[in-house]
Amino acid sequence: MSREDEIRQGLFDGTLYGRAPQVKALTEGALALGMAPLDILFGSLIPALEEVGKRFEIGEYFVPEMIISAKAMQEALKLLRPLLAQTGAKPIGKVVIATVKGDMHDIGKNLCIMMLEGAGFEVVDLGVNTSIDKILNAVREHQPQLVGFSAFLTTTMPMFKVNIEALTKAGLRDRLKVMVGGAPVTQDYATKMGADGYAATASATVQVARALMQSMGYDISGGATVSTETEAAVGAVENLMQTWERVETEQGRHAPPQPAA
Numbered sequence: 001m002s003r004e005d006e007i008r009q010g011l012f013d014g015t016l017y018g019r020a021p022q023v024k025a026l027t028e029g030a031l032a033l034g035m036a037p038l039d040i041l042f043g044s045l046i047p048a049l050e051e052v053g054k055r056f057e058i059g060e061y062f063v064p065e066m067i068i069s070a071k072a073m074q075e076a077l078k079l080l081r082p083l084l085a086q087t088g089a090k091p092i093g094k095v096v097i098a099t100v101k102g103d104m105h106d107i108g109k110n111l112c113i114m115m116l117e118g119a120g121f122e123v124v125d126l127g128v129n130t131s132i133d134k135i136l137n138a139v140r141e142h143q144p145q146l147v148g149f150s151a152f153l154t155t156t157m158p159m160f161k162v163n164i165e166a167l168t169k170a171g172l173r174d175r176l177k178v179m180v181g182g183a184p185v186t187q188d189y190a191t192k193m194g195a196d197g198y199a200a201t202a203s204a205t206v207q208v209a210r211a212l213m214q215s216m217g218y219d220i221s222g223g224a225t226v227s228t229e230t231e232a233a234v235g236a237v238e239n240l241m242q243t244w245e246r247v248e249t250e251q252g253r254h255a256p257p258q259p260a261a
Contacts, residue, residue: 004035011044011076016051018068024075037083045073046236053239070107070237077233081114084230091122092220093213096138097148098126100159105152108182111202111234112148118226119206121146132166139172145216146209149195151182160193177212181205202234 001009007030014022030040052069055061061069095116099109106128113123124142126134139147147167151157160180167173179197180190190198197212199205206226213220 003033004030004039007033007035008039008044011040012048012051015045015048015069015072015076018065018072020068020072020075023072024079027076027079031079031083037080040076041080041084041233045076046232049073049236050239067107073237074107074110077110077114080233081117084114084118084233090120092120093146093209093218094122094124094142094144095146095148095209096124096126096135096142096144097150098130098135098138099128099150099152100156100163101129101131102159103151103153103156104128105150105182107237108152108202109148109150111237112150112181112199112205114230114234115202115206115226116209118230119210121209132163135163136166136170136172139167139170139176143175145176145218146212147176147178148205149178149180151180151185154184157182157185157189157193160190160195164194177216179205179208179212201238203231203238 007026010026011023011030013019014026027040031037049069052061052066056066097109097113097116099106109125109128113125116123124138124144126138135147138144149160149163151159164173164178167176167178177196178194179199180193180195181199181201185198187198187200196215197208199208210220
């Protein structure tokens with residue numbers, strides 16, 4: 001077996017079993033060896049994630065295994081993302097993006113970043129559990145046209161409104177548009193929180209961002225088109241998340257009724 005084949009198999013196994021440090025190290029080694037990002041993506045990462053989804057559907061994997069597998073793949077995507085997003089085009093806008101205070105989930109946010117960068121946006125990622133002060137300081141420093149907030153938990157969704165009100169109080173709200181998203185979020189909820197845009201999936205984020213930019217009078221005609229490779233990577237993770245939600249919904253329907261207290 002060649003060294004390239006060893007790396008492909010190691011990446012597949014590392015993603016399948018959620019070994020993030022192994023996936024990161026092997027991705028670095030693959031790039032140093034001159035392996036193409038597309039080879040890494042389609043030869044190992046996406047097939048591994050598809051296998052995770054299959055195992056989840058038949059009951060061999062559960063939510064924790066899915067999460068650690070997705071996070072392992074993210075270690076590779078962090079290294080591949082700049083290579084997949086290279087277009088040479090001038091950025092069409094700037095986005096500050098963050099997972100809200102109290103929420104440590106970042107899979108969806110990171111998928112949105114991949115899509116936005118692939119479409120020609122410059123993205124400033126503030127990470128997870130992001131405080132209001134960090135958001136305000138980032139907006140002042142980077143002067144973005146768009147700010148994106150992500151929440152995975154129903155208990156952290158109210159932070160959308162808290163953050164938007166903080167932007168207003170700081171005198172920053174009128175100069176930008178806010179978009180929100182996350183698994184439990186809906187268009188109706190986003191509107192009630194005062195957001196300007198809502199994306200149900202990472203794949204829809206680009207369309208929302210473009211529409212908001214146009215609504216502010218910006219010319220985005222020079223923007224890039226998201227590569228099929230980036231769309232495939234994002235789609236693989238989104239399919240995994242949709243499988244998760246579908247199976248959990250079915251399990252909820254067939255769960256025995258709880259005895260009355």
